[in-house]
Amino acid sequence: MEHFLLQLFIFLIAATIAVPLARTCRLGSVLGYLIAGIVIGPFGLSLIAETEEIMHFTEFGVVMMLFLVGLELKPSLLWQMRTPILGIGGSQVFFSTVLITLIGILFIPWQQALAIGLTLALSSTAIVLQTLREKGLLNTGPGRSIFSVLLFQDLAVIPILAVLPLLAVAGVHGEAHHGAFFDLTALPGYARLLVVLVAIGFIYILGRYISRPLFRRIAATRMREIFVAAALALVIGISLLMIAVGLSPALGAFLAGVVLADSEYRHELESDIEPFKGLLLGIFFISIGASLNFTLIGEQIWLIEGIVLGLVAGKFAVLFLVSVVFKMPKAERWLFGIALCQGGEFAFVLFQFARVNGVLPQPLTETLISAVALSMFIAPLLFLVYERFIGPRISHAALSREHDHIDGHDHSVILAGFGKLGTDLGRFLISAGIKPVILDHNETSVELLRNFGFEVYYGDATRLDLLESAGAAEATLIIICLGEHEPARQLVTLVRKHYPHLKIAVAAEDRRAVYEFMDLGVVTMRRKTFDSALALGQDALQLLGYDRYEAYRLMRLFRKKDEDTLPELYRIFTEDRDSYISMYRQHNHELAELMVKDQQTDMDELDKAWAGGNPHE
Numbered sequence: 001m002e003h004f005l006l007q008l009f010i011f012l013i014a015a016t017i018a019v020p021l022a023r024t025c026r027l028g029s030v031l032g033y034l035i036a037g038i039v040i041g042p043f044g045l046s047l048i049a050e051t052e053e054i055m056h057f058t059e060f061g062v063v064m065m066l067f068l069v070g071l072e073l074k075p076s077l078l079w080q081m082r083t084p085i086l087g088i089g090g091s092q093v094f095f096s097t098v099l100i101t102l103i104g105i106l107f108i109p110w111q112q113a114l115a116i117g118l119t120l121a122l123s124s125t126a127i128v129l130q131t132l133r134e135k136g137l138l139n140t141g142p143g144r145s146i147f148s149v150l151l152f153q154d155l156a157v158i159p160i161l162a163v164l165p166l167l168a169v170a171g172v173h174g175e176a177h178h179g180a181f182f183d184l185t186a187l188p189g190y191a192r193l194l195v196v197l198v199a200i201g202f203i204y205i206l207g208r209y210i211s212r213p214l215f216r217r218i219a220a221t222r223m224r225e226i227f228v229a230a231a232l233a234l235v236i237g238i239s240l241l242m243i244a245v246g247l248s249p250a251l252g253a254f255l256a257g258v259v260l261a262d263s264e265y266r267h268e269l270e271s272d273i274e275p276f277k278g279l280l281l282g283i284f285f286i287s288i289g290a291s292l293n294f295t296l297i298g299e300q301i302w303l304i305e306g307i308v309l310g311l312v313a314g315k316f317a318v319l320f321l322v323s324v325v326f327k328m329p330k331a332e333r334w335l336f337g338i339a340l341c342q343g344g345e346f347a348f349v350l351f352q353f354a355r356v357n358g359v360l361p362q363p364l365t366e367t368l369i370s371a372v373a374l375s376m377f378i379a380p381l382l383f384l385v386y387e388r389f390i391g392p393r394i395s396h397a398a399l400s401r402e403h404d405h406i407d408g409h410d411h412s413v414i415l416a417g418f419g420k421l422g423t424d425l426g427r428f429l430i431s432a433g434i435k436p437v438i439l440d441h442n443e444t445s446v447e448l449l450r451n452f453g454f455e456v457y458y459g460d461a462t463r464l465d466l467l468e469s470a471g472a473a474e475a476t477l478i479i480i481c482l483g484e485h486e487p488a489r490q491l492v493t494l495v496r497k498h499y500p501h502l503k504i505a506v507a508a509e510d511r512r513a514v515y516e517f518m519d520l521g522v523v524t525m526r527r528k529t530f531d532s533a534l535a536l537g538q539d540a541l542q543l544l545g546y547d548r549y550e551a552y553r554l555m556r557l558f559r560k561k562d563e564d565t566l567p568e569l570y571r572i573f574t575e576d577r578d579s580y581i582s583m584y585r586q587h588n589h590e591l592a593e594l595m596v597k598d599q600q601t602d603m604d605e606l607d608k609a610w611a612g613g614n615p616h617e
Contacts, residue, residue, distance in 0.1 A: 010047050011283050014040045019282070029134065030127050031380035033282050037289020048290060060239070061280030062126050062345055064273050066154060066250045067235050069129070070257020071270050088145055088326055089152025092340070095318045096121035103310070108364075111167040115359045116368065118160045119351060120311055122153045122344040126281055127379050132339070135387070142332035145323075146339050157251050157346055161353065162192070168358040192246075199245045203238055203252060207259030215265045219458060228272045235273065250346075264446050267439065267457045271465035284345075292373050293366070300367055307371040312378070315341040338386045342379040343372035412476040414439065416461035416491060418446075421507055421528055422481035436479070437470045462490045464498060477503045485509045485516075492520050515570050534559055 014036040022032025040047040097117040104113030128150060132138040138147065211234065218230050238256045239249030260266060297304050319337040328336060351369055354360045360368075413436035415426055422440070429436055439461045440446050446458045459466045461482070472478065478495055482488040488506060495502050505524040508514045514525050534555050541551035 007048050008283075010040055011286050014286060015282050029282070030130050030285055031384075033285030034289040034377050034380070037286035038292060039289075040286075041290030041292065043292070043294040044290075060236075060249075061277055061282070061284045063239050063250045063253045064235060064277035065126060065129065065281055067253035067257040068270055068273055068277060069125075069151075070254040070259075071261055071266050084145060084148035084326075085152050085155075088322060089149040091322045091325070092149050092319060093121045093153060093156055095322065096315050099314050099318060100311075103314075109169055111169050112360055112364070115164055115167050115354050118163065119347050119354070120343055120368075120372070121315075122156070122346050122350075123150060123315075123340040124342055124344040124376050124379060125150045125154060126284065126345055127342070127376055128339050130281070131380060131383050135383070137335070141329065142335045142339075145328060145332065145336055149340055153344070153346075154251060154254055157247075157350075160350060161247055162196075164350065164354050164359055165357045167354075195245050196247060199241055199247070199252075200255065202241070203255050204259055206234075206238075207256050207263075211260060212263060212265070215263075215458075219265070219268075224272075224460070227268065231269050231272045232276065264456060265458045267466055267469050268459040270469045271459065271463060274465055274469075288345075288373050288376060292377070293370055296366060296370055297374070300370075304367060304371050304374065307368070308374050308378070311343060311371065311375055312341045312382075334390050335386055338382045338390075341382070342375040345376070347372040413437070414461075414467070414470055414472060414475050414478045415481065416440075416478060417481035417483065417488075417507075418456050419481065419483050425479065425481060437475075439466065439470060462487050462494060464494060467494070467499070472499050472502060475499075475502060477505065480504065480506045482507075485513045488513075489516060489520070492517060492522055496520060511566075511569075514566070515573050518570055 015033060018036030018039070019029050019032040022035065023029060038044050042048070097114075099117075100120050101110070101113045101117035104110075104116050107113075108116075128146060129138070132143050132146065137143045215227070215230065218227050234256065235253050238252045242249040242252035260269065263269075316337040319340055320333055323333040323336045348369060351360065351365045351372075355362055355365045413429065413434055415422060415429070415436040415438045418426060418438050418440040419442070422438075426436065426438060435455075438456045439459050440456050441458065441460045446456050457470070459470075461467065461480075472495070478491075478499075480488050480491055482491065485508070488508075492504060492506065495504060503524075504522050506517050506522055506526075507528050508517055508525045509528060511527065514527060517525050537558075538551045538555040541554065542548055546554075
């Protein structure tokens with residue numbers, strides 16, 4: 001345990017030093033992690049000797065990443081993306097597999113060549129998505145095409161895992177498969193398929209019907225750490241289930257994310273998992289850098305170099321051809337090919353699985369894993385080459401960023417708080433054709449309002465990560481209707497610090513709350529009960545016999561006078577609070593005199609103009 005903690009400590013220190021330096025040099029965080037791994041690895045400073053234990057642990061970062069990717073995809077969106085997923089993604093995997101297999105047949109049995117082709121056809125979801133996010137390319141035209149291919153590749157892991165045991169070659173001895181809780185290879189083919197289908201069906205039922213009431217109960221405790229624990233338990237449990245049936249845990253996590261994409265707890269789950277994902281994924285990249293076997297690479301330098309160059313060049317050619325066939329704009333084709341031409345992290349799992357099942361011999365597996373690791377290492381370098389040399393030479397018209405859409409909402413507005421005031425405001429905005437991203441931290445209200453047809457998401461709006469996942473970086477306006485003043489003040493402070501471009505409108509508790517928001521630079525505020533009080537006062541005057549227009553006019557006069565005096569009272573409140581009360585009483589006295597004087601004004605002609613209607617109505 002002590003040895004494990006020491007290695008983990010070294011990993012964290014390496015990441016803390018290397019990544020900021022890499023970002024400063026505009027190399028990207030992924031390349032920083034990989035370089036850090038080489039430096040601290042056995043062929044660098046030798047600060048760590050065994051990386052396999054930590055690498056197995058940090059592979060869970062890939063699992064979490066795919067869970068978050070699934071959370072961003074509704075089943076309806078997947079159906080809308082069926083053409084690029086099946087068309088572009090399917091074509092890339094098929095033709096890459098065929099090309100690599102045909103080359104492999106020249107040197108090894110066709111079964112081994114096919115196993116290698118299926119595995120090397122996959123790209124690195126972790127590196128590509130992380131790099132696209134950092135460079136702001138994920139929501140561009142090529143970014144969406146790249147994502148479609150990666151999505152198909154992740155789904156393709158299921159049939160690949162099913163096919164690999166059928167390719168066992170005589171004379172290649174496998175090992176007992178310790179990756180699962182029981183050995184599926186002992187079952188007939190139909191039984192294995194049935195077990196897999198049952199596992200996938202259970203994930204659907206868990207995400208669709210069991211998780212929501214469970215998370216509702218957990219949210220009712222108002223203890224964030226319990227919610228985080230439940231989110232992690234969900235991902236870990238599904239991963240264990242996938243391992244138990246011999247499938248990829250990352251794939252199971254992805255399916256669970258897709259099922260939960262419609263949940264009101266989606267944003268909260270996303271913001272809770274994100275920090276763990278980023279940390280584990282970073283250490284995973286460090287593990288890849290540290291695990292590079294430079295002794296083996298030195299002994300087989302020409303073979304491994306040939307595999308790497310052949311893999312990158314061959315996959316790039318296939319990707320470029322696919323982009324031409326599917327008529328992608330010319331400006332997108334280079335980025336599309338460069339982004340996906342490396343090997344992927346699933347190769348580490350699939351090659352080991354192939355070795356265990358007697359498909360590939362161990363020496364060949366070690367050589368291929370080294371080649372894949374090197375291809376992943378040069379992937380960020382290829383992005384740099386594109387960014388600095390290729391990108392500036394081609395048109396970027398197709399790379400202009402598209403507006404993000406969160407579950408079909410108008411991305412320009414975030415409504416924080418959907419209580420009594422927020423509900424009526426939300427109804428008004430929706431009726432006006434604006435569909436805001438609605439966040440509320442009351443689990444009972446969220447469930448009730450969703451039953452009434454409102455798309456409300458559970459989550460604490462005062463959390464920066466939740467605001468980010470809700471689209472605050474690209475939004476135009478945030479409307480704060482939280483039930484308590486302190487959370488509203490915290491949210492205003494957070495928005496002003498991290499999203500200064502975001503316009504703010506606040507429902508304030510009272511006059512003192514208005515003053516605090518003015519201290520924070522907020523311009524647009526409404527006191528929650530002020531307008532209701534004026535409307536009720538207008539009704540009271542009419543019930544007392546006042547003319548309808550006179551009651552309306554007095555209400556408007558009071559509102560205008562109160563708004564005019566608010567800045568002066570605020571100044572006195574901040575400069576000399578001792579004289580604030582006397583000044584407040586003086587303003588009220590002047591307002592009363594003004595209204596009495598106004599009532600004595602002859603308004604007969606104006607009253608006639610209002611006799612035909614009710615301005616209050």
